[in-house]
Amino acid sequence: MESLFNEAFIGLSLASILLMVALGLAIIYGTMGVINLAHGQFVMLGAYGAWLLQTTFGLSLLVAIPVVFVVVALIGLGIERTIVHRLYRRPLDTILATWGIGIVIEQLVRAGFGSDSRYVARPAFLEDGFLFLGAYVSSYRLFIILFSLAMLAATWYLLFRTEFGTKLRAVIQNTEISRCYGISAKRVYALTFAYGAGLAAVAGALVTPLVSVTPTMGTSFVVDAFLVVIVGGVGSVLGSAASALMIGEASAWLSFLSSETTGRILILLGVIVLIRFRPQGLFPDTVRR
């Protein structure tokens, strides 16, 4: 019983990290159709941001989160305005261009900070854990779960309860007509890309106490996050959340039942079959386009 709960909890914390990374990706892909392969590098920038703020200014991780959100969002804005906005008519080419952007970011970070692994301490009051139903629950993992739920709620609120969200959804449904109503699609796209990049950075900052920070850490995130977005269904925020939960739990359980590698292989194969039979995703956005 303890181990069951343990696996479920670890799966939940995996899922919440995945969700944070995938959420930004889902919004960018859903809005602009851009496959942002540099998303993993935004995660990495967030992680380095947290590390830098902690080692040079002694700032706690909690303080670092809003800072990296703003900084990386601005970087994302810059990238969108200089490069990505030229490619909206060529979605497959965005794969290549953003991969190139990823290489550049990775190399700049490597040149700036070296390739050594960096570690970030978790906030002191989340250092410990407690026993729940006989299983050990790390306070920090619990914090990540709650935080990602909060970000999900915030994103949902942004999309469905604010003026920006209304404009964003209008642009997704029909760019031309929204332009006729005076919505600046250009502005909406730029802000969406920036928000997605910011979310990735927050995810990066959050995982720093759990994994070591290296310039190459981004690549592993981007593949998983992409699987989440595709499985969840394009343009569906809650679908991404559900599929992050599924994939996170599945990897925790499969690694528990066999090995971590076998678990990953099975998930990849599962995703292939799923895409084949439901390319629209499990929870597609039902709005007519």
Next chain:
Amino acid sequence: MNKGFTVDCIGYALFAAFVLLLMPWMVDFSGYELNSYARYLALGVVAAAVALSWGTAGILNLGQALTFGIGSYVMAMHLKLKASASQPGGMPDFMVWTNVESLPWFWEPFRSLPLTLAAGVLVPVIVAGLLGMFMFRGRITGVFVAIITLSLMLAVQLWIINEQGWTGGENGITSLAPLELFGWSVDTYSLPFYYLAAGCLLAVLALGLVLIRSKAGLVLRAIKDDAARVRFFGYDVARYETIVFSASAAMAGVAGMLYCLVLEFASPTYMGLSLSLAMVIWAAVGGRESIVAAALGGIGVNMAEGRLSDLFFDQWTLMLGVIFIAVVLFLPRGLYGLLDGAREMLSARTGAVRENAAGAGKVVPPTGVASEGKTD
């Protein structure tokens, strides 16, 4: 004979001259350099493979390194068995270290060279054929093809790393024997080996061009433009897509075998995400519409990498990233697009001159007749 075919022939002849004559001469026939150049040629083959499915049929395969890696493992397994012939039971050393009792059944066929060479092409074709049927029968296109191919490649790579006793795991298959071809022990630092690689490249490109210029190639280009319309005409779109997908896998298999010969080992990184995306980018730099241009892209980028990474070390990777971004932004059709654009501008100008000369003296013919004569 259409215009595209003539352009192909001229491009191919120039390319053959470049590869066969100019490149060995450029490096002064030095064995070390020839070995590096043979590596560039192998990578040129795989770039052409990417362009074959991407440029012709619009199928972006982000897992091209999977079939490339299979080719290299097939070759490595043969050479490893040869190197381990003196071991007890002919077992490769890494199997002994991991306590594998007997040689796994799927290693047995690779004792024979003809079977190995056939497998290097056929196994990728079978894998791609099955995957292609699976995907294209479900009318999967675009981004979803990219994600499926990528996922399968990562799954196979993980499996290879995991099954250390059978595959050599993370280390790959190392310390190989030299290949023996018709009694010739292949020295990879020699001119004959370079010509072997060049011959493979040219043969593969010629076959690719034949496919592109055949009727199947025409249907494939139509599929790229509008798959639904081709379907309405009664063509089996999935079958054509599977054919080109498998053909591209065969090319990648050949490239993988060559690559393994040059580097003298096979490693799971051959199926890695970075290499696979790099292949796509080489094809994009050269020009995805022409497999010859894509091959040149593969050769050129790797040649530049060989030269510049010595001079700039880490900054080279940075430059590479910048080049990729620049190519995608400003040269969406690659270097081929640049040439093609120049050629079109030139022919438009000479065409205009000819028309002026013709229109000056004679009576202007009725417009209907004129356009009828021009449209074919």
